[in-house]
Amino acid sequence: MVGPTPEQIKKSLCELTFVEADKYGFEIVLPQIYSNGETVVVTAQPEGDGFFVHDSGMGAMALEAAGVSTSPRLHEEIGKGVRAYGCQFSQFRVYKQCSVADVAQTAAVVGCASRLVADFAFQTETRPMFDFRRQVVETLLETIGADRVRENEEVIARSGTRYQVSAIVLDTKLVKPAAYVEAVSNHQAVARKFRALYDMMHTPGIAETPRFSVFNDVQAGISTGDVALLKDVSETVGFRERNTLSQITGSVH
Protein backbone atom coordinates (compact mmCIF):
# COMPACT_ATOMS: atom_id res chain seq x y z
CA MET A 1 0.00 0.00 0.00
CA VAL A 2 1.32 3.40 -0.96
CA GLY A 3 0.28 5.70 1.78
CA PRO A 4 1.35 8.77 3.68
CA THR A 5 4.46 8.64 5.79
CA PRO A 6 4.31 9.35 9.51
CA GLU A 7 6.01 12.67 8.76
CA GLN A 8 3.30 13.61 6.25
CA ILE A 9 0.53 12.80 8.72
CA LYS A 10 2.29 14.81 11.41
CA LYS A 11 2.68 17.72 9.00
CA SER A 12 -1.02 17.58 8.10
CA LEU A 13 -1.99 17.52 11.75
CA CYS A 14 0.27 20.46 12.49
CA GLU A 15 -1.36 22.39 9.64
CA LEU A 16 -4.67 22.04 11.49
CA THR A 17 -3.15 23.91 14.41
CA PHE A 18 -2.97 27.65 14.17
CA VAL A 19 -1.81 30.29 16.64
CA GLU A 20 -2.43 34.00 16.31
CA ALA A 21 -1.66 36.84 18.69
CA ASP A 22 -4.70 38.90 19.63
CA LYS A 23 -5.48 41.61 22.18
CA TYR A 24 -5.98 39.03 24.94
CA GLY A 25 -2.84 37.00 24.26
CA PHE A 26 -2.95 34.12 21.83
CA GLU A 27 -5.80 32.47 19.99
CA ILE A 28 -4.97 28.79 19.53
CA VAL A 29 -6.86 26.74 16.96
CA LEU A 30 -6.64 23.05 17.83
CA PRO A 31 -6.96 20.01 15.56
CA GLN A 32 -10.27 19.14 17.21
CA ILE A 33 -13.87 19.87 16.34
CA TYR A 34 -17.12 19.98 18.27
CA SER A 35 -19.86 17.66 17.07
CA ASN A 36 -21.57 20.62 15.39
CA GLY A 37 -18.54 21.00 13.12
CA GLU A 38 -17.05 24.09 14.80
CA THR A 39 -13.30 24.09 15.31
CA VAL A 40 -12.09 24.05 18.91
CA VAL A 41 -10.35 27.34 19.69
CA VAL A 42 -8.84 28.34 23.03
CA THR A 43 -7.37 31.59 24.25
CA ALA A 44 -4.11 31.83 26.22
CA GLN A 45 -4.00 35.04 28.22
CA PRO A 46 -0.79 36.09 29.98
CA GLU A 47 -1.38 36.22 33.73
CA GLY A 48 1.38 36.84 36.22
CA ASP A 49 4.28 34.54 35.41
CA GLY A 50 2.15 32.17 33.39
CA PHE A 51 -0.98 31.87 31.33
CA PHE A 52 -4.71 31.62 31.84
CA VAL A 53 -6.00 29.29 29.13
CA HIS A 54 -9.76 29.18 28.48
CA ASP A 55 -12.34 28.25 25.86
CA SER A 56 -14.35 31.50 25.91
CA GLY A 57 -17.43 29.47 26.78
CA MET A 58 -17.43 27.76 23.38
CA GLY A 59 -18.11 24.31 24.82
CA ALA A 60 -21.11 25.57 26.79
CA MET A 61 -22.36 27.52 23.78
CA ALA A 62 -22.31 24.34 21.68
CA LEU A 63 -24.18 22.55 24.47
CA GLU A 64 -26.88 25.21 24.75
CA ALA A 65 -27.16 25.46 20.97
CA ALA A 66 -28.17 21.80 21.06
CA GLY A 67 -31.16 22.80 23.15
CA VAL A 68 -29.82 21.69 26.52
CA SER A 69 -30.93 23.76 29.50
CA THR A 70 -27.93 24.20 31.74
CA SER A 71 -29.41 23.75 35.19
CA PRO A 72 -27.28 24.18 38.33
CA ARG A 73 -27.24 20.38 38.66
CA LEU A 74 -25.96 19.92 35.13
CA HIS A 75 -23.42 22.68 35.73
CA GLU A 76 -22.16 20.68 38.70
CA GLU A 77 -21.96 17.45 36.69
CA ILE A 78 -20.08 19.20 33.92
CA GLY A 79 -17.70 20.62 36.51
CA LYS A 80 -16.86 17.11 37.70
CA GLY A 81 -16.04 15.99 34.17
CA VAL A 82 -13.96 19.07 33.47
CA ARG A 83 -12.01 18.64 36.71
CA ALA A 84 -11.09 15.11 35.58
CA TYR A 85 -9.05 16.88 32.91
CA GLY A 86 -7.37 19.01 35.54
CA CYS A 87 -9.33 22.07 34.42
CA GLN A 88 -11.97 24.25 36.08
CA PHE A 89 -15.48 25.15 34.96
CA SER A 90 -16.85 28.44 36.12
CA GLN A 91 -19.36 30.84 34.58
CA PHE A 92 -19.74 28.37 31.70
CA ARG A 93 -16.09 28.70 30.83
CA VAL A 94 -13.45 25.96 30.86
CA TYR A 95 -10.09 27.20 32.07
CA LYS A 96 -6.73 26.19 33.47
CA GLN A 97 -3.75 28.18 34.69
CA CYS A 98 -0.28 27.10 33.66
CA SER A 99 3.33 28.11 33.37
CA VAL A 100 4.78 29.54 30.18
CA ALA A 101 6.40 26.20 29.38
CA ASP A 102 3.08 24.36 29.62
CA VAL A 103 0.93 26.52 27.35
CA ALA A 104 0.74 24.05 24.45
CA GLN A 105 -0.12 21.07 26.61
CA THR A 106 -2.62 23.10 28.61
CA ALA A 107 -4.28 24.35 25.42
CA ALA A 108 -4.75 20.73 24.30
CA VAL A 109 -6.24 19.74 27.66
CA VAL A 110 -8.58 22.75 27.81
CA GLY A 111 -9.68 21.94 24.26
CA CYS A 112 -10.50 18.36 25.29
CA ALA A 113 -12.41 19.51 28.36
CA SER A 114 -14.31 22.05 26.25
CA ARG A 115 -15.37 19.27 23.88
CA LEU A 116 -16.47 17.26 26.89
CA VAL A 117 -18.78 20.13 27.88
CA ALA A 118 -20.32 20.23 24.40
CA ASP A 119 -20.71 16.45 24.35
CA PHE A 120 -22.90 16.55 27.46
CA ALA A 121 -25.62 17.13 24.87
CA PHE A 122 -25.48 13.39 24.20
CA GLN A 123 -25.70 12.43 27.86
CA THR A 124 -28.64 14.52 28.96
CA GLU A 125 -32.24 13.54 28.46
CA THR A 126 -33.25 14.33 24.92
CA ARG A 127 -35.82 17.04 24.62
CA PRO A 128 -38.84 15.56 22.83
CA MET A 129 -39.65 16.66 19.31
CA PHE A 130 -43.34 16.65 19.97
CA ASP A 131 -45.48 18.02 22.74
CA PHE A 132 -46.80 14.99 24.58
CA ARG A 133 -49.96 16.66 25.85
CA ARG A 134 -50.87 17.74 22.35
CA GLN A 135 -50.33 14.22 21.04
CA VAL A 136 -52.73 12.88 23.64
CA VAL A 137 -55.32 15.60 23.09
CA GLU A 138 -55.18 15.26 19.31
CA THR A 139 -55.63 11.52 19.58
CA LEU A 140 -58.71 12.09 21.72
CA LEU A 141 -60.00 14.65 19.24
CA GLU A 142 -59.54 12.16 16.40
CA THR A 143 -61.09 9.19 18.16
CA ILE A 144 -63.84 10.78 20.25
CA GLY A 145 -64.56 13.94 18.29
CA ALA A 146 -63.81 17.59 18.83
CA ASP A 147 -67.28 18.35 20.19
CA ARG A 148 -66.73 16.12 23.23
CA VAL A 149 -63.17 17.04 24.14
CA ARG A 150 -62.19 20.18 26.06
CA GLU A 151 -58.51 21.07 26.39
CA ASN A 152 -56.87 22.64 29.42
CA GLU A 153 -60.10 22.99 31.34
CA GLU A 154 -59.84 24.40 34.82
CA VAL A 155 -61.03 22.28 37.71
CA ILE A 156 -61.26 23.57 41.29
CA ALA A 157 -60.62 20.67 43.63
CA ARG A 158 -61.39 20.11 47.29
CA SER A 159 -58.22 21.81 48.52
CA GLY A 160 -59.22 24.95 46.65
CA THR A 161 -56.40 24.51 44.16
CA ARG A 162 -57.17 25.23 40.51
CA TYR A 163 -55.84 22.62 38.07
CA GLN A 164 -55.59 22.78 34.31
CA VAL A 165 -56.62 19.29 33.29
CA SER A 166 -55.07 18.16 30.00
CA ALA A 167 -58.44 17.13 28.61
CA ILE A 168 -61.99 16.58 29.74
CA VAL A 169 -64.18 14.21 27.75
CA LEU A 170 -67.85 15.19 27.92
CA ASP A 171 -70.73 12.74 27.96
CA THR A 172 -72.66 12.11 24.74
CA LYS A 173 -75.16 14.84 25.62
CA LEU A 174 -72.29 17.29 26.06
CA VAL A 175 -73.61 18.16 29.50
CA LYS A 176 -71.15 16.87 32.08
CA PRO A 177 -67.65 15.41 32.22
CA ALA A 178 -67.45 11.69 31.43
CA ALA A 179 -63.71 11.45 32.06
CA TYR A 180 -60.77 13.55 33.19
CA VAL A 181 -57.57 12.85 31.26
CA GLU A 182 -54.14 13.91 32.41
CA ALA A 183 -51.16 13.58 30.05
CA VAL A 184 -48.04 12.63 32.03
CA SER A 185 -45.08 13.39 29.81
CA ASN A 186 -42.17 12.30 32.00
CA HIS A 187 -41.01 11.27 35.46
CA GLN A 188 -40.77 14.88 36.63
CA ALA A 189 -44.46 15.45 35.90
CA VAL A 190 -45.66 12.51 38.01
CA ALA A 191 -45.73 14.24 41.40
CA ARG A 192 -47.67 17.24 40.06
CA LYS A 193 -50.19 15.10 38.20
CA PHE A 194 -50.59 12.76 41.17
CA ARG A 195 -51.42 15.73 43.37
CA ALA A 196 -54.06 16.98 40.95
CA LEU A 197 -55.68 13.58 40.51
CA TYR A 198 -55.60 12.88 44.25
CA ASP A 199 -57.23 16.21 44.97
CA MET A 200 -59.90 15.62 42.34
CA MET A 201 -60.51 12.10 43.66
CA HIS A 202 -61.58 13.64 46.96
CA THR A 203 -63.67 16.44 45.51
CA PRO A 204 -67.43 16.00 45.97
CA GLY A 205 -69.31 16.10 42.70
CA ILE A 206 -66.45 14.96 40.51
CA ALA A 207 -64.92 12.18 42.61
CA GLU A 208 -67.00 9.52 40.82
CA THR A 209 -66.03 10.66 37.32
CA PRO A 210 -63.37 8.36 35.82
CA ARG A 211 -59.84 9.73 35.81
CA PHE A 212 -57.15 8.60 33.39
CA SER A 213 -53.39 9.13 33.48
CA VAL A 214 -52.01 8.76 29.99
CA PHE A 215 -48.30 8.37 30.50
CA ASN A 216 -45.52 8.57 27.99
CA ASP A 217 -44.40 5.01 27.40
CA VAL A 218 -41.43 5.95 25.22
CA GLN A 219 -38.11 7.15 26.70
CA ALA A 220 -39.67 9.34 29.37
CA GLY A 221 -38.10 7.79 32.42
CA ILE A 222 -41.45 6.86 33.95
CA SER A 223 -40.80 3.97 36.30
CA THR A 224 -43.08 1.16 37.43
CA GLY A 225 -43.16 2.97 40.78
CA ASP A 226 -44.49 6.09 39.07
CA VAL A 227 -47.17 4.07 37.33
CA ALA A 228 -48.11 2.40 40.62
CA LEU A 229 -48.60 5.81 42.22
CA LEU A 230 -50.74 7.04 39.35
CA LYS A 231 -52.80 3.85 39.58
CA ASP A 232 -53.80 4.81 43.12
CA VAL A 233 -55.60 7.87 41.81
CA SER A 234 -56.54 7.00 38.23
CA GLU A 235 -56.63 4.39 35.52
CA THR A 236 -53.27 4.36 33.79
CA VAL A 237 -52.81 4.12 30.05
CA GLY A 238 -49.42 3.80 28.37
CA PHE A 239 -49.19 5.95 25.25
CA ARG A 240 -46.95 5.05 22.39
CA GLU A 241 -46.97 4.72 18.64
CA ARG A 242 -50.40 4.43 17.06
CA ASN A 243 -52.13 4.21 20.38
CA THR A 244 -55.81 5.00 19.94
CA LEU A 245 -56.47 5.37 23.67
CA SER A 246 -59.17 2.75 23.33
CA GLN A 247 -59.23 2.31 27.10
CA ILE A 248 -60.62 5.81 27.41
CA THR A 249 -62.90 5.75 24.40
CA GLY A 250 -64.31 2.41 25.54
CA SER A 251 -65.27 3.77 28.93
CA VAL A 252 -66.91 7.01 27.83
CA HIS A 253 -69.16 5.72 25.03
Added chain:
Amino acid sequence: MGGLRRSPESSRLVQQPVSSEIDSLIVALLAAEKRITDGVGWKSIGRADYSSSTLRVVCPSEPKAVLRLVMQVQRRNLPQKASFNLLLGATRIFSLDVEPRRWHKNRKTLGTVGVTHWHTWPCEEAEPDDRTMSHKEWFWEFLQRSRTTFTGRYRKPPYEPEQLRLL
Protein backbone atom coordinates in the same frame (compact mmCIF):
# COMPACT_ATOMS: atom_id res chain seq x y z
CA MET B 1 -54.35 17.73 11.68
CA GLY B 2 -52.74 20.59 9.95
CA GLY B 3 -51.81 21.22 6.37
CA LEU B 4 -48.44 19.52 6.18
CA ARG B 5 -48.06 17.01 3.39
CA ARG B 6 -46.96 13.75 4.85
CA SER B 7 -47.50 10.11 4.12
CA PRO B 8 -50.54 8.47 5.71
CA GLU B 9 -48.20 6.31 7.81
CA SER B 10 -46.83 9.38 9.50
CA SER B 11 -50.19 10.99 10.17
CA ARG B 12 -49.98 10.02 13.83
CA LEU B 13 -46.88 11.43 15.35
CA VAL B 14 -45.05 9.50 18.00
CA GLN B 15 -42.43 10.56 20.51
CA GLN B 16 -39.42 9.40 18.49
CA PRO B 17 -40.48 8.65 14.90
CA VAL B 18 -38.28 6.54 12.68
CA SER B 19 -35.69 8.42 10.67
CA SER B 20 -37.59 8.64 7.37
CA GLU B 21 -40.61 10.05 9.16
CA ILE B 22 -38.41 12.64 10.85
CA ASP B 23 -36.90 13.60 7.52
CA SER B 24 -40.22 14.15 5.82
CA LEU B 25 -41.62 15.96 8.82
CA ILE B 26 -38.64 18.31 9.06
CA VAL B 27 -38.78 19.13 5.38
CA ALA B 28 -42.47 19.91 5.77
CA LEU B 29 -41.85 21.99 8.91
CA LEU B 30 -39.18 24.05 7.19
CA ALA B 31 -41.52 24.77 4.30
CA ALA B 32 -44.45 25.64 6.57
CA GLU B 33 -45.26 29.10 7.90
CA LYS B 34 -44.10 29.58 11.48
CA ARG B 35 -44.41 32.39 13.95
CA ILE B 36 -42.71 33.83 17.02
CA THR B 37 -44.66 36.04 19.36
CA ASP B 38 -42.17 36.16 22.26
CA GLY B 39 -39.85 39.11 22.62
CA VAL B 40 -36.09 38.67 22.54
CA GLY B 41 -34.60 38.49 26.03
CA TRP B 42 -30.89 37.93 26.51
CA LYS B 43 -29.67 35.69 29.32
CA SER B 44 -26.19 36.69 30.47
CA ILE B 45 -26.12 36.08 34.21
CA GLY B 46 -23.48 33.57 35.19
CA ARG B 47 -22.03 33.46 31.70
CA ALA B 48 -18.60 35.01 31.45
CA ASP B 49 -18.38 35.11 27.68
CA TYR B 50 -21.71 34.80 25.96
CA SER B 51 -25.41 35.52 26.11
CA SER B 52 -28.29 33.48 24.80
CA SER B 53 -31.94 33.95 24.01
CA THR B 54 -34.50 31.21 23.40
CA LEU B 55 -37.76 31.91 21.62
CA ARG B 56 -40.70 29.59 21.20
CA VAL B 57 -41.62 28.97 17.57
CA VAL B 58 -45.14 27.90 16.69
CA CYS B 59 -46.03 26.09 13.50
CA PRO B 60 -49.84 26.39 13.23
CA SER B 61 -50.09 23.51 10.76
CA GLU B 62 -48.15 21.21 13.12
CA PRO B 63 -48.86 22.36 16.68
CA LYS B 64 -47.40 19.20 18.25
CA ALA B 65 -43.91 20.07 17.05
CA VAL B 66 -41.72 21.55 19.80
CA LEU B 67 -39.79 24.25 17.92
CA ARG B 68 -37.43 26.81 19.40
CA LEU B 69 -35.06 29.42 18.11
CA VAL B 70 -31.88 29.51 20.19
CA MET B 71 -29.73 32.59 19.58
CA GLN B 72 -26.28 33.13 21.04
CA VAL B 73 -23.68 35.87 20.88
CA GLN B 74 -20.15 36.06 22.19
CA ARG B 75 -20.05 39.31 24.10
CA ARG B 76 -16.32 39.89 24.29
CA ASN B 77 -14.45 38.67 21.27
CA LEU B 78 -14.02 40.33 17.93
CA PRO B 79 -15.18 39.67 15.31
CA GLN B 80 -18.72 39.45 16.56
CA LYS B 81 -19.73 35.79 16.70
CA ALA B 82 -23.42 34.97 16.71
CA SER B 83 -25.48 31.91 16.04
CA PHE B 84 -29.13 31.24 15.26
CA ASN B 85 -30.41 27.69 15.66
CA LEU B 86 -33.91 26.48 14.86
CA LEU B 87 -34.42 23.32 16.90
CA LEU B 88 -37.05 20.62 16.72
CA GLY B 89 -36.77 19.14 20.20
CA ALA B 90 -32.99 18.87 20.47
CA THR B 91 -32.42 18.48 16.74
CA ARG B 92 -30.96 21.39 14.80
CA ILE B 93 -32.94 21.73 11.59
CA PHE B 94 -31.83 25.14 10.32
CA SER B 95 -29.05 27.40 11.51
CA LEU B 96 -26.83 30.36 10.81
CA ASP B 97 -23.34 30.92 12.22
CA VAL B 98 -22.20 34.51 11.90
CA GLU B 99 -18.46 35.16 12.02
CA PRO B 100 -17.41 31.79 13.41
CA ARG B 101 -14.22 32.04 15.45
CA ARG B 102 -12.38 29.89 12.95
CA TRP B 103 -13.60 27.16 10.66
CA HIS B 104 -16.53 24.93 10.28
CA LYS B 105 -15.60 21.42 9.17
CA ASN B 106 -18.10 19.76 6.86
CA ARG B 107 -18.62 16.21 8.05
CA LYS B 108 -19.37 14.78 4.61
CA THR B 109 -16.69 16.37 2.48
CA LEU B 110 -14.29 17.36 5.30
CA GLY B 111 -14.01 20.72 3.56
CA THR B 112 -13.83 23.86 5.68
CA VAL B 113 -15.82 27.09 5.70
CA GLY B 114 -14.29 30.05 7.51
CA VAL B 115 -16.96 32.69 7.02
CA THR B 116 -20.58 33.19 8.02
CA HIS B 117 -22.52 30.13 6.93
CA TRP B 118 -25.95 28.52 6.83
CA HIS B 119 -26.97 24.95 7.62
CA THR B 120 -30.16 23.42 6.28
CA TRP B 121 -31.41 20.04 7.36
CA PRO B 122 -29.71 17.58 7.69
CA CYS B 123 -27.12 20.25 8.55
CA GLU B 124 -24.11 18.31 7.32
CA GLU B 125 -22.84 20.94 4.90
CA ALA B 126 -22.19 24.63 5.49
CA GLU B 127 -23.29 27.13 2.86
CA PRO B 128 -21.02 30.19 3.04
CA ASP B 129 -22.40 33.73 3.07
CA ASP B 130 -19.80 36.48 2.84
CA ARG B 131 -22.08 39.41 3.61
CA THR B 132 -21.47 41.68 6.59
CA MET B 133 -24.57 42.72 8.46
CA SER B 134 -25.66 43.73 11.94
CA HIS B 135 -27.18 41.22 14.34
CA LYS B 136 -30.62 42.64 13.70
CA GLU B 137 -30.24 42.30 9.96
CA TRP B 138 -29.07 38.68 10.26
CA PHE B 139 -32.01 38.03 12.60
CA TRP B 140 -34.49 39.23 9.99
CA GLU B 141 -32.66 37.33 7.28
CA PHE B 142 -32.89 34.15 9.37
CA LEU B 143 -36.60 34.68 9.97
CA GLN B 144 -37.23 35.24 6.29
CA ARG B 145 -35.29 32.17 5.19
CA SER B 146 -36.93 29.97 7.81
CA ARG B 147 -40.42 31.25 6.86
CA THR B 148 -41.02 32.63 10.33
CA THR B 149 -42.96 35.76 11.19
CA PHE B 150 -41.91 37.70 14.28
CA THR B 151 -44.28 39.93 16.19
CA GLY B 152 -42.31 40.21 19.43
CA ARG B 153 -39.90 42.93 20.43
CA TYR B 154 -36.33 42.70 19.18
CA ARG B 155 -33.56 43.64 21.62
CA LYS B 156 -29.92 44.13 20.72
CA PRO B 157 -27.42 41.61 22.09
CA PRO B 158 -25.56 42.88 25.18
CA TYR B 159 -22.19 43.22 23.51
CA GLU B 160 -19.42 44.60 25.65
CA PRO B 161 -17.90 47.96 24.71
CA GLU B 162 -15.35 46.78 22.20
CA GLN B 163 -18.11 45.36 20.03
CA LEU B 164 -20.44 48.34 20.08
CA ARG B 165 -19.15 49.67 16.81
CA LEU B 166 -20.51 46.61 15.06
CA LEU B 167 -24.10 47.16 16.07
